[in-house]
Amino acid sequence: MVDAPVLRLSGITxxxxxxxxxxxxxxxxxxxxxxxxLGENGAGKSTLVxxxxxxxIADEGTIEVNARPLPAGNPxxxxxxxxxxxxxxxxxxxxxxxxxxxVMGTEPLWRLRSQRAQARTHLIEVAQRFGLSVxxxxxxxxxxxxxxxxVEILKALYRGARILILDEPTAVLTPQESEALFRTxxxxxxxxxxxxxxxxxxxxVLRLSHRVAVLRQGKLVAQAKTxxxxxxxxxxxxxxxxxxAAPRRPAQSVxxxxxxxxxxxxxxxxxxxxxxxxxxxRAGEIVAIAGVSGNGQAALAQLLCGMQAAASGxxxxxxxxxxxxxxxxxxxxxxxxxxxxHTVGVVGDLPVWENVVSERLRSTVFSRGPWVRRAxxxxxxxxxxxxxxxxxxxxxxxxxxxSGGNMQKLILGRALLPPxxxxxxxxxxxxxxxxxxxxGAVAYVQAQLVAxxxxxxxxxxxxxxxDEVMALGDRIAVMHEGRLTEARPHGQWSRESIGLAMAGAxxxx
Amino acid sequence: xHLEKRSSTSATAFLLAPLLAVLVTLVISSLLVAWAGAPVGxxxxxxxxxxxxxxxxxxxTLTRAIPLxxxxxxxxxxxxxxxxNIGAEGQLYAGALAAVAVGxxxxxxxxxxxxxxxxxxxxxxxxxxxxxxxxxxxxxxxRLGVDEVVTxxxxxxxxxxxxxAMLDGPMKDPTAMGWPQSVxxxxxxxxxxxxxxxxxxxxxxxxxTLALGLWxxxxxxxxxxxxxxxxxxARAAAFAGVPVTRTVTLVALxxxxxxxxxxxxxxxxxxxxxxxxxxxxxxxxxxxVAMLAGLHPLGVVAASVFIAGVLVGADSMSRAIGVPTxxxxxxVAVSLLCVLVATLLTQYRLRWR
Numbered sequence: 137m138v139d140a141p142v143l144r145l146s147g148i149t150x151x152x153x154x155x156x157x158x159x160x161x162x163x164x165x166x167x168x169x170x171x172x173x174l175g176e177n178g179a180g181k182s183t184l185v186x187x188x189x190x191x192x193i194a195d196e197g198t199i200e201v202n203a204r205p206l207p208a209g210n211p212x213x214x215x216x217x218x219x220x221x222x223x224x225x226x227x228x229x230x231x232x233x234x235x236x237x238x239v240m241g242t243e244p245l246w247r248l249r250s251q252r253a254q255a256r257t258h259l260i261e262v263a264q265r266f267g268l269s270v271x272x273x274x275x276x277x278x279x280x281x282x283x284x285x286x287v288e289i290l291k292a293l294y295r296g297a298r299i300l301i302l303d304e305p306t307a308v309l310t311p312q313e314s315e316a317l318f319r320t321x322x323x324x325x326x327x328x329x330x331x332x333x334x335x336x337x338x339x340x341v342l343r344l345s346h347r348v349a350v351l352r353q354g355k356l357v358a359q360a361k362t363x364x365x366x367x368x369x370x371x372x373x374x375x376x377x378x379x380x381a382a383p384r385r386p387a388q389s390v391x392x393x394x395x396x397x398x399x400x401x402x403x404x405x406x407x408x409x410x411x412x413x414x415x416x417x418r419a420g421e422i423v424a425i426a427g428v429s430g431n432g433q434a435a436l437a438q439l440l441c442g443m444q445a446a447a448s449g450x451x452x453x454x455x456x457x458x459x460x461x462x463x464x465x466x467x468x469x470x471x472x473x474x475x476x477x478h479t480v481g482v483v484g485d486l487p488v489w490e491n492v493v494s495e496r497l498r499s500t501v502f503s504r505g506p507w508v509r510r511a512x513x514x515x516x517x518x519x520x521x522x523x524x525x526x527x528x529x530x531x532x533x534x535x536x537x538x539s540g541g542n543m544q545k546l547i548l549g550r551a552l553l554p555p556x557x558x559x560x561x562x563x564x565x566x567x568x569x570x571x572x573x574x575x576g577a578v579a580y581v582q583a584q585l586v587a588x589x590x591x592x593x594x595x596x597x598x599x600x601x602x603d604e605v606m607a608l609g610d611r612i613a614v615m616h617e618g619r620l621t622e623a624r625p626h627g628q629w630s631r632e633s634i635g636l637a638m639a640g641a642x643x644x645x
Numbered sequence: 646x647h648l649e650k651r652s653s654t655s656a657t658a659f660l661l662a663p664l665l666a667v668l669v670t671l672v673i674s675s676l677l678v679a680w681a682g683a684p685v686g687x688x689x690x691x692x693x694x695x696x697x698x699x700x701x702x703x704x705x706t707l708t709r710a711i712p713l714x715x716x717x718x719x720x721x722x723x724x725x726x727x728x729x730n731i732g733a734e735g736q737l738y739a740g741a742l743a744a745v746a747v748g749x750x751x752x753x754x755x756x757x758x759x760x761x762x763x764x765x766x767x768x769x770x771x772x773x774x775x776x777x778x779x780x781x782x783x784x785x786x787x788r789l790g791v792d793e794v795v796t797x798x799x800x801x802x803x804x805x806x807x808x809x810a811m812l813d814g815p816m817k818d819p820t821a822m823g824w825p826q827s828v829x830x831x832x833x834x835x836x837x838x839x840x841x842x843x844x845x846x847x848x849x850x851x852x853x854t855l856a857l858g859l860w861x862x863x864x865x866x867x868x869x870x871x872x873x874x875x876x877x878x879a880r881a882a883a884f885a886g887v888p889v890t891r892t893v894t895l896v897a898l899x900x901x902x903x904x905x906x907x908x909x910x911x912x913x914x915x916x917x918x919x920x921x922x923x924x925x926x927x928x929x930x931x932x933x934v935a936m937l938a939g940l941h942p943l944g945v946v947a948a949s950v951f952i953a954g955v956l957v958g959a960d961s962m963s964r965a966i967g968v969p970t971x972x973x974x975x976x977v978a979v980s981l982l983c984v985l986v987a988t989l990l991t992q993y994r995l996r997w998r
Contacts, residue, residue: 153651193996443884462886472884480884485877490870494885497867506866 140203142167142330143188143219143299148197150183157183158194159354165299170321170331172345172362174338176374176574177540179351181334185301189221190214201299220292224303226284230277234270235259238291262293267323281428282313289320300324301332306340310428311602311635318344336374338367350374375575385586386626387610391419394563394594395440395458400449401618402435410435411618412449417563417594422585423623424597424609426634432618433598434475437567440596441465441472453563466495471551471561471593475568477540481547484536488526489517491535492550501555516555524549524584541577544569548584564588564595570604582608602634616640648993662991666983673983674976683968695961696954702961704843708915709953712737712924714852715907716931717938717945718859719775723900724932725863725940726876728783728893732797733904734928735804736778740771740905741912741919742808745816745827748834748913760833767834768909775905776898778804783897787890801928809921818918827919836914846914852946855903859942872896904928933981939988952977 141164150158157180165171175181186192188199190211199206201217228237239255256272263270268286276284285305292300302321306314321331321344335341341348342362350358350373358373395417402410410432417423427433438444439451445460452458453468465472474480482491493502493513502513517531524545529537538546548569554560566585570578585608589595599605605612606626613623614637621637671689678688696706716733723730730736748767749755756763782796811817812825836846863869871892874882883889907927916923934952938944959973 152649441884442886462884463888466886474884479878480880483874483878483881483885486870486874490874494870494874494882494887497870498886503867506868508865508867508870510865 141165142202144200144203145184145188146198146200148184148187148194148199150180150187150192150194156354158187161197161351161356163349163356163359165330165332167330168325168328169347170325170333170345172341172348173332173334173351174336174341174348174370174374175351176336177572178353178574179374180354181351182303183354184351185221185303185332185334188214188301189219215295215297218296218298219301220289220295220297220299221301222285222288222292222303222305224305224307226288228276228284228287231275233273233275234279234287234290235272237276237287238272238294242295259290259294263290266290266293266320266327268320281308281430282310282316285309285317286320293324297329299330299332301334303334304336305333306335306337307600308429310638311631312639314340338370338374341370342367352376371575384607387421387589390421390610391592393418394454395596396450396452398450398452400439400446400451402439402444403447409618410439410446410620413618413620414449415596415613415620415623417596419562419592419594420589421610422589422595422597422608423611423613424599424605425613425615425620426599426602426605426609426638427615428638429600431615431638432620433567433600433615435618436615436620437475437565437598440470440563440565441474441567442470462495463498467499469559469562471564471588473544473547473551473564473566473569475571475598477543477547482535482538482543485534487532488521488529488535488538488546489514489531491546492517492520493555495550496555499555499558501557520546520549520553523553541573541580544573544577544581548581552584552588560591561588561593564593565598566595567598568600569597570599570601602631605634606631614638647996648989649996651992651994658991662987663984666980666987669983670976670980673979674972677972677975678968681968681972683966688962688966688968691962691965692955692958694958696958700840701843702957704840704845706950706954706957707849708844708846709957710949711846711848711852711914712907712911712927713930713934713949713953714856714945715910716904716927717934717949718852718855718931718942719900719903719907720931720935721938721940721942721945722859722872722896722903723779724876724935726872726893726896727879728786728896728900729794730779730782730797730897730900730904731794731932732779732782732800732928733900733907733931734924734926735797735801736775736901736904737908737911737924737928738804738808738919739774739778740908741923742811742816742827742908743770743774743905744768744909744912745830745919746770748830749816749828749918750831751816751828755828755831763831764834767913768906771905771909772902773905775903775908776901778905779897779901780894783893787893805921808919812919812921816919825921829918830912834913835917836910844915848910848914851906851910855906856942856946863942868892868895904931907931930977933977936981937984951980 143165145161145163148158148161161184173181183192187194190209190213193209206217207213235256238259259272268290270286270290276287305317309317325331333345345362348360348362348365348370349356350370352374393416397413397415399412399414400410401412413436425433439446442460442462442465450457493516496502497508502509514531521531526542526545526549528539528542535543535546552561570581573581585595597608609626611623611625612629614621614634616638617640675685678685695702697703716737719733720730744767747756747770748763778800782793785791785796786793809825812827816827818826818828836848839845839847839849863873871887874885874887875889875892911923912919930952934945934948937948955976956973959970962968963970
């Protein structure tokens, strides 16, 4: 690679108050190269890309595209310079067609007639060149996630992008869809495009990229040719110390059924609905649900967290019909870990101690009549904070000031550590409990779930992360379009068979 | 130019923000005074003297602060739970009307009964009237998602027209020479004066007690916790098991009751009958009070005295020199904007490109 780089970042520094999100980062991207940007959540990947795309302005440093400086803070200039971005969360209008979405924003405002026919020809041409088949007139709302991602990529290519940034592109795809994406990307590289690929999944990075740049705590800690490195090395760069994967620990003794879900359906819901789902959760066992997000996992979690009632079917908890009431569930020993810790897990403006007791405020341990027993509440909160090592903020600081990992520890502690005089949880419903956490926190959360299982709790784990499902699930079931496969023992599944089930294929046993 | 979220807010910034807001308010208002052609220093001196310069000035300011305190508390309770009650004005009138309905001299005597029965009944009636007025919008919000800003705001006009109808109809005072005015309250039901030969009345004690009580509720009770959780993050509150509909309903009843009491206390403490202009927008000013107080019940006490002082002081100042009393409205409005901007800037930093 002797050519001048197509993109050069020099000395990019970005501070948010005391936090240095990007610290003097220098990177170059060659023509026809796939550069993987690797790092844990909070390492500064998104900030860097946002600066590149003009959403943020760097405090220091410059960006050059094809040896010409890129004006800061101007997304339009970034687009014009040929930088295209595919966000993790798609920015498409559901009620418009593929063509409309692609053309949107490219036409001059004051022209009366839109040049649809021309645009259509151009779109088909671009699609064929890169082997991305689409129907220009199809509505976005009717497309699968993989297809929508294809439209996002096309949108960037249609605008003449020569540098494509993909932010965690495989997070929403099945393994098979990811393979298809990788093939498309290879083709694009052969056409001379350059790609920045953001990920925290090591296997993908090794599989796809030519070069890897690793960010940690805002610093560029390592750069290497992908061929010269390996998984252990990358992990060590990413985390800062050697990591060994915790060995899988299967369930020791499985007890009686704690919670029985019998042919349950839900109605409505933007986040997927359930269609005659049946599942038995037994003491001392982790049942893991795999699936592409948005296939009904949220509905199942909502149901078991008491936020929604079933439209039909029966759920029993210890033989008693389950009520759609969070307070009732908590009093019956159900520990709930919600998917979105910031907006559902904690009330950010309230202090840590109030968040620890918020679920059990009505119990006599923490209140007497209308009055909160503040001393008892704080004492218990202190115990949770100590036991689960919740750092930063203290008891009186707002929960908002905790980092993601510490916030999750707070939620885990609140759910798993019973207040004095109450029993340990019978059932744990964990929805994406490690999403967005750094490797250390992931290991901690997973270990706590395993420990709770070994102590006799029934655990339901809903996760988009196939590795997590494979690592923790004693039995595994796969969700697709609101239907759940039979939950089968870990040994009866392979990555391939899970992938097929995630895509909705009736799997052969 | 754009705003960027601060990673943390320092304690000094938190304390400095309101002071800076007051300072900016002073500067902006001074420019207006100068524009009106009046001497700036003397204008402020007269305003201050008119508001706090003597026992009489204090008594007038406090008299004016009483309804503001109550409507301010009404707004505080509701806004804390993110129930945007813009209808305190209507609830105040409903409360006033209910107070006269129970305690007025209908015919010649009014309702029979000893004071210790009638007085609580009167207060209760006004609280219930205000509470019921807000219950509808709150339930419509909780059940059907109807925007309460619209419903409560529009109810104000309905209530005012109803008051108008009552004052020209069943509750009309026959001795009022045709003025739209209700019958007077029975003399024994009126609140006692706190200071001889002034207008300040024991409604102040009611308002202060309610402010203190509300502060205790927010700080020490499960209900208070539920309200704060619901207000700052409704989804997390629901997930934690806060009974959402019940809490919103209680908040509505409490907020409406406070505004209703403001009406009764105005009637029993100051006007002794209902007129269509008995409130110069106390219901709306209560929102300003609540915002200035940062939705803190004890802050409401200070904020209402501040605003009442500005209003009363401006009255007295404009009598002495030719600056219109509208200056008071400008000061109140500018101070609110300044406080809002200052609060914003404690959380965000302004970035020039």
